[in-house]
Amino acid sequence: MSGAVVTYDCIKSFMKEVLMKIGAPEENAEMTSETLASADHSGMCTHGIQRFKTVYIDRIEKGMIDPKATPTIVRESPTTAVLDGNNGLGHVNGTIAMKMAIEKAKKYGMGMVVVRNSTHFGIAGFYSLLAAQEGMMGMAGTNARSSVAPIYADEPKLGTNPLSVAFPSDEAFPWCFDAATSISPTGRFEKFVREGKQVDPSWASKGGDTPLTDAAAFLKMYPKGEAYLHPLGGKEEVNGGHKGYCLSEMVEILSACFSTSSFLSQIEAGAKTTGKYEIGHFFIAVDISTFRDLDEFKKSVGDVNRELRAAKKRPGYDRIYTAGEKEYETCQYGLKHGVHIPQTTVDEMTELKKKYGVSVKLPWE
């Protein structure tokens, strides 16, 4: 297997240093590298260091993201707020917005903060987990450029529009759901290209409604509107595709309509004309202790998990997981053995290190 094995600390400190060299203040570099490294750490490797150069550094170099920016408050009520992300790093906007929602929930029981004029914020689960770590329910989501077709459409309109929800539990890890509202995120296509594999025919189609299993072709075609993903539930109503489509629009509305951000085709069009995506995010925190004793709640969530895992297994399967469990195990493994990164990422890190004169020692040096 080509590539290399890297520690969490190496990934994080490498990204932090590159970000600081390219102009991010230390706090911004810290928040961004922490969010990105947490993705690698929990096995969501399509959203961490593997995208660091192409989705963040390249865009900062092109002026599409301002690494210096911090969000400003546009409007505020006791429990709600609208922030302007000022085209800064999505991770900075996301972290500050969720922390603000948590503070509001501490005071009033609930908090909801939305962000306009932002950029790719990494994994949604990072933000919902910030709330779970404070004994709260967390919810987070974002819109994204068009890649998903509405049911019965022959072109992409919605983004993969991820939704994350987290609850604290009495187990070693919080309950955390974090998923694209399409069957597959685009990041998994990037992974399949690197692995030279075809994707499942249920995931995407090209214009004219023909299943498309060539991951590289999909990645070239969807930004031109020539291919598209299918929503969770698939492309037909009989299997519930209309439900995934609605969940995707729900995330679009929560991200864009509350914050006055770009939506649907405006995102790609904006990037082409102004060079900015101007996407929106939303963050919700709910203080569980206003409903019942937090420890009792945690035990109750753990009890639900334990009963689900103890269910009778389907022939051929010996284990049932609950949300966040696989990520926790991957994280434990990664802390012990490090994280494997593909050769493309090794090459990108080597290039960035040279370009920005980074001091962090890389394991292959």
Added chain:
Amino acid sequence: MSGAVVTYDCIKSFMKEVLMKIGAPEENAEMTSETLASADHSGMCTHGIQRFKTVYIDRIEKGMIDPKATPTIVRESPTTAVLDGNNGLGHVNGTIAMKMAIEKAKKYGMGMVVVRNSTHFGIAGFYSLLAAQEGMMGMAGTNARSSVAPIYADEPKLGTNPLSVAFPSDEAFPWCFDAATSISPTGRFEKFVREGKQVDPSWASKGGDTPLTDAAAFLKMYPKGEAYLHPLGGKEEVNGGHKGYCLSEMVEILSACFSTSSFLSQIEAGAKTTGKYEIGHFFIAVDISTFRDLDEFKKSVGDVNRELRAAKKRPGYDRIYTAGEKEYETCQYGLKHGVHIPQTTVDEMTELKKKYGVSVKLPWE
């Protein structure tokens, strides 16, 4: 086609009178008949008059639901509350809880009210729409007795756990998503039995992981744990079944763990021992005007809908819908032409009318 055509007013006043004859105070009978009739009205006919006798009146007669009960406040904060439903009608508990969440949102921007010790509340969309009618985002859900298998399980554990979200828009109808987190709700199986049709093989399996297309067999087998529904996304992870499974557990946690209600197998076990389901619901309201001008928000939601509908169509399709649009059209049709009910329901209404000496004239008399 056997059966009959009934007006919305006839359905509603008939149910209201039966409920009052069986002991419900007028306010309880009003809330319950309004919620149930609104299901018939919007085409969600599996959740209206067709279930009136079996799911509500029969259970009231058996002492499983107390038609006189109203909810009491267990705990309260500025934005949150826990209500005890006192084993009353779910529609009464739901309506009062959502109205309380709306009042809290008017004061503080957000509100979340959960209910314990409740019973079947009808369609979740009724409650989220109460918030949308007040210019708010509404969210509602409930747990239910075991019918859905976790991914890789061979028995039902989760309920169909419906989730509804609604937003006001500038169109003739609000945006409203209301769906079971399984591919199909059990109510659709009841409909297929009446129509003598087989269900899609993706919807359910019997023990040993064999697809089950016999709707009547499924309805007999699932309460005994011998058959189960699959979550949205289906039974395999490759098509996203783990996402539907997580959404279902999310609704379970929001409904049961916040309110201290029965969950998973406790619901059926409780019904067998105490005769009570003791399920939980949750209701969330968010005041949109704390984020931006309400009319601008409504236009923005309408703009998202309009762009989605205008997308290029897949070969063989000439229309794309958005959430709530089909229900609105069904409602318009129903107001003009009445609602068709099957012969079973005609017979049940005739029986109830005689038994309770109801004065409302039925169209077949």
